[in-house]
Amino acid sequence: MPITLVVADDQAMVRQGFSALLAAQPDFAVLGDAADGVAALEVCRRVKPDVVLMDVRMPRKDGIWAAARILGSGASLGSGGPAGAQLPADGASGRTKVLMLTTFDIDDYVYEALRVGASGFLLKDAPADELVRAVRVVAAGEALLAPSITRRLIREVTDRRPRRPRSDAVDILTPREREVLDLVAEGKSNHEIATELFVAEQTVKTHVSSVLAKLSLRDRAQAVVFAYENGLK
Known part of the structure; x- marks a missing residue:
């Protein structure tokens, strides 16, 4: 069975580029895409993918808002997250994993993404083979935490929060x-x-x-x- 995917990003060229790259892999199947968090949630509820590539910053509702609902975490987000309110657990699928994509190497929202249950994150300018590998790692149930940038991000963000x-x-x-x-x-x-x-x-x-x-x-x-x-x- 192929690894099924949804790509969520507000930039059409990025969505199309990632979708084409992933669809070219023999063990991947791209089931849909979305331009914002609301659309991402709707698509994931409908097709129930194995992995969602989710942009952190999108219009209407951002990737953290969508990830919390897709994962059914119901996590209460801090002031750095969208709305800063309790989110209902209305996940799209118990098996869906979320891989966050960001342009920023240090982004407070990435910490919030990990809190709501995202399996890791990648920079958008990561090499194509790294993106493909990341999808396979996340689909297999592992967290994508090996890159040194992830360790630095978690350390810097959590150091600014009360223990x-x-x-x-x-x-x-x-x-x-x-x-x-x-x-x-x-x-x-x-x-x-x-x-x-x-x-x-x-x-x-x-x-x-x-x-x-x-x-x-x-x-x-x-x-x-x-x-x-x-x-x-």
Whole structure:
């Protein structure tokens, strides 16, 4: 089965370019596109794609607004997000993943995107092969957090926000799980973590799965946000 996609961007040339690039991949199928957040939500409700490439800044409603609804997070956004209000959980599909696209290498909205459950982000000027790889990574259920720019963004944005009281949930993690969470929060892949800890990559996968289950987190992206918001990094 092909990976099904929707491309949401307010610039027609960008939408068409990304759609053509992705449609050329034998394992991809582009089911639709949208020029703003409202249209993106409507398209995703109708076709239920595996992955949405979502521009952060769009007219009417932006990509954060749309991502929160598509993912059904119902997250309460801060003043940096659209409207700053509680969003209803009316997601388009339980399986849909959101990959945010931005022109800006440091953008407060990207942090909000991770909070509402986006699986990561890419710069719009990323090479074509990087975009294709990113879609495959996100479709497979992984978070796209490896690029150093993601680590820098999360660190800079969270450093400007007040830290929450440390969650008691951290205490249920084993010392090794805490260590793995720290490395995940640095944006390191399972392979990189395995190399640093001198363990098998499958062992790292087991630890990551345990951390997510114990902390009731959806994926690695939310694990990163959790670590920073609770002062673990």
